[in-house]
Amino acid sequence: MRNRMLFILLLGVYLFYACDSETTANFPTEIIQDSRVSDSIFEILLDDAKLICMDYYTNEEMEEIEEIEFKEYHYAQILAALQFVYVDSVSTASLDIRKYDVHALCHEQLRKSYITVDTSSQNILSWKEYGFSDQLKLDLLIDDYDLQLDSLGKDRYAVHASTGINQEVLALELKQFPFIYEAQSANCIGDGSQIELAYFSPDFIHLIYSYGWGDCPSGCINRHYWELGIYGSGAIELLSESGKELP
Incomplete structure (x- = not known):
């Protein structure tokens, strides 16, 4: 009888810690795709x-x-x-x-920015026509985030990224080029x-x-x-x- 009681007590302690460990596991700090998620x-x-x-x-x-x-x-x-x-x-x-x-x-906030540009700039014309600008720093951004231009008329363009990025910081980077007059991330409408x-x-x-x-x-x-x-x-x-x- 005593041995049985001891067994039940030990089993209870085990279950308590087992259940507690199930809820206290840490989330992963690296990106992991669950196999059940497409x-x-x-x-x-x-x-x-x-x-x-x-x-x-x-x-x-x-x-x-x-x-x-x-x-x-x-x-x-x-x-x-x-x-x-x-x-x-x-x-x-x-x-x-x-x-x-x-x-x-x-989600558009992660994928799109808007720019106002110098339409006579060869850098912009090249970016629109061929996908690169002949400006090394800008071309690195274009290549890293697959940035595509979409004309909105006159001197306005939408800049599309293929992945979700911080568009507010991208806009700050784009404004540093002299042929880009204004840049802002898409607003949430x-x-x-x-x-x-x-x-x-x-x-x-x-x-x-x-x-x-x-x-x-x-x-x-x-x-x-x-x-x-x-x-x-x-x-x-x-x-x-x-x-x-x-x-």
């Missing part, structure tokens, strides 16, 4: 993570993100959490988030679904997902919220659900 969805979640990261660092007045390309340590943990939510098949909240296709607002980062630590992230509907180009009339706690182990906890009833 390439196309991964690219969307990657942009989500970068937008969430950029918004969080700006609003919290934390470390400035001063480079064109985001560092993995800025957003790898967020990306891992987003993938955990996307592949989760247990939580009703995760199922609804996939059903209503909730993502971070304004309209309203819609959103994902916000409320808190994060190495092993826990608090995300607020929201789905908006009803005249969203002008500002969504209705909105539903899910607050999720995501652990580094992949466990997901619904912290709260609020807002309008889902349509």
Whole structure:
């Protein structure tokens, strides 16, 4: 009897630490694609993570993100959490988030800038016609981020990047060239679904997902919220659900 009680006690201690270890595992600090996430969805979640990261660092007045390309340590943990939510098949909240296709607002902010240029510049003409400008520093940017020009009329062009980058920093770099008079990143226009980062630590992230509907180009009339706690182990906890009833 005594041995049986000791066995039960030891089993309880083991289960306690096993369960605790499941929720205290740290998120990866390098970019990892979950095998259950397709390439196309991964690219969307990657942009989500970068937008969430950029918004969080700006609003919290934390470390400035001063480079064109985001560092993995800025957003790898967020990306891992987003993938955990996307592949989760247990939580009703995760199922609804996939059903209503909730993502971070304004992916265009990572892909596009606008410039005003000297239309007589051979550098601009070459960039538009051949994909390089004959200006070494600019050509390095064009090559690194596959920057493509799209004429908007007169002296205005849209600059498209093939990957999600910090367009605000890119615009600052572009303005340094004498034949580029003005440069600015794309603005976020309209309203819609959103994902916000409320808190994060190495092993826990608090995300607020929201789905908006009803005249969203002008500002969504209705909105539903899910607050999720995501652990580094992949466990997901619904912290709260609020807002309008889902349509």
